[in-house]
Amino acid sequence: MITQDTIVALATPSGAGAISVIRISGKDAIKICNPLFKSIKGKDLAAQKTHTIHLGHIVDNNRVLDEVLVSLFKDTNSYTGEPTVEISCHGSTYIQQEIIQLLLRSGCRMADAGEFTLRAFLNGKLDLSQAEAVADLIASDSEASHQIAMQQMRGGFSNEIKKLREELMNFASLIELELDFSEEDVEFADRSQFKDLISRITNVLKRLIDSFAVGNVIKNGIPTAIVGEPNVGKSTLLNALLNEERAIVSDIAGTTRDTIEDEINIGGVSFRFIDTAGIRETEDVVESIGIQKTFEKIEQAQVVIYLLEADKFLVSGKTFIVEIEKIKNKYPQKPLIIVANKIDKVDTKSLEVLTNELSQVEGVTLQLLSAKSGTGVEELQNQLLDFVNTGALRNNETIVTNTRHYDALLKALEEIQKVQYGLDTGLSGDLMAIDIRQALYHFGEITGEITSDDLLGNIFANFCIGK
Structure with a gap:
């Protein structure tokens, strides 16, 4: 898997800009760049120290392509763990391509997606979970997702897994040793200490597995x-939450005939709001399709906001409560917020009546607001945040966001529970050793101590070129 050739790619986004960075990595990176770079002070790149920057020109024969800054990272002192050169040139797409084409003609190969990070992993600069966190960091679009990616890239998750794996491996070695002395009937592994370890590993695995529910929605948006x-004000509420005129608003019932989606960052967490078609009986074919999509979106949603008009509820409250109960009974696991909109149209006494009646509906949260004036919108945003368990973020606990890690943790827990059963029933050491090896295998899958070329190909294919 480890290749010896030298790769090149644009490390900054494609397109014109003030500055672009071209990255070259491989054993011949400096050797290839040296004759193409003319230092303004006549410096030889090969003779310069690592982690230094030099001003000069990139020259194709006698043609000057651009004035550039060249950054040197020698030996293993680089992101990839191999000699690396970064050329900071002006951001013209023409200049970028001219320099890259020159480097390709001089012996470089165009890098594959994620190949720089793949080399960092293969050269021991990052483990696999840290490498995957690099992609999450690039894709992070909220404070919460950024914080999780940074914590994992710094090794918080992998360190926890490595520690468990190391302790389990020590006991596995002792049990394997017992098998070599089976005729002597001796125990090298203290069974009481082993039980404590298995119990601790089980608790950690369950905590990490449970964190995936929170981590996944934080990473992908809620x-x-x-x-x-x-016509109860769904589109007006969406516009108020987004603070822009995203959805069409009119007094004509059925204006929204398809779902409209947009994202907003609330307290560092991304929420993906879906404005749906109004639920009602209709003979309009197009509107009927929109209503059908509404129920599909409820299925997909993590949180449901049921919007009603405060003044209409006072007239036909029982009808609304029946609808609320239907949604609550059909989707009992989904947080449901009842939002009484257009409160500016009713008096204080009527609001008290409305609040008392809706408060009797179990398992829902009530919020009074006026989407048109913005009253109560901030309180609604705070209620949405309450549904997200961000305590783990504040406490800097490990949160799992990667589906591959989640799957490996589930499999590891299954094997650990088999070991627990073996200890409880006095199972022979050779049978327990099989389950321990499988648990160690799944731990190793997470950090990359056990990998396959297909797995690495699937992971790094999702990276951007240049990273």
Whole structure:
């Protein structure tokens, strides 16, 4: 898997800009760049120290392509763990391509997606979970997702897994040793200490597995469906939450005939709001399709906001409560917020009546607001944040966001529970050793101590070129 050739790619986003960075990595990186770079002070790149920057020109024969800064990273003192050169040139797409084409003609190869990070992993600069966190960091679009990616890239998750794996491996070695002396009937592994370790590993694995529910929605954004009857102000609420005129608003019932989605960052967490078609009986074919999509979006949502008009509830409250109960019973696991909109149209006494009646509906949260004026919108945002368990973020606990890691943790837990059963029933050491090896295998899958070319190909294919 480890290749010896020298690769090149644009490390900054494609397109014109003030500055672009071209990255070259491989054993011949400096050797290839040296004759193409003319230092303004006549420096020889090969003779310069690592982690130094030099001003000069990139020259193709006698043609000057650009004035550049060249950064040197010698030997293993680089991101990839091999000699690396970074050329900071002006951001013209023409200049970028001219320099890259010159480097390709001089012996470089165009890098594959994620190949720089793949080399960092293969050269021991990062383990596999840290390498995957690099992609998450690049893709992070909220404070919460950024914080999780940074924590994993710094090794928080992998260190926890490595520690468990090391302790389990020590006991596995002792049990394997017992098998070599099976005729002597001796125990090298203290069974009481082993039980304590298995119990601790089980607790850690369960905590990490449970964290995936939170980590996955933080990483990908929390889908939140806004539902209700037509013309209750769903589109107005979406616009108020987004602070822009994203959805079309009119007094005509059924204006929203398809779902409209957009994201907003609330308290460092991304919420993906879905404005749906109003739920009502209709003979309009197009509107009927929109209503069908509404229920599909409720299925996909993590949180549901049911919007109703405060003044209409006072007239036909029982009808609304029946609809609320239907949604609550059909989706009992989904947090449901009842939002009474257009409170500016009713008096204080009527609001008290509305609050008392809706408060009797179990398992829902009530919020009074006026989407048009913005009253109560901030309180609604705070309620949405309460549904996200960000305590783990504040406490800097490890949160799992990667589906591959989640799957490996589930498999490791299954094997550890088999070991626990073996200890409880006095199973022979040779049978327990099989389960321990499998658990160690799944731990190794997470950090990359056990990998395959296919696995690495699948992981790094999702990276951007230049990283």
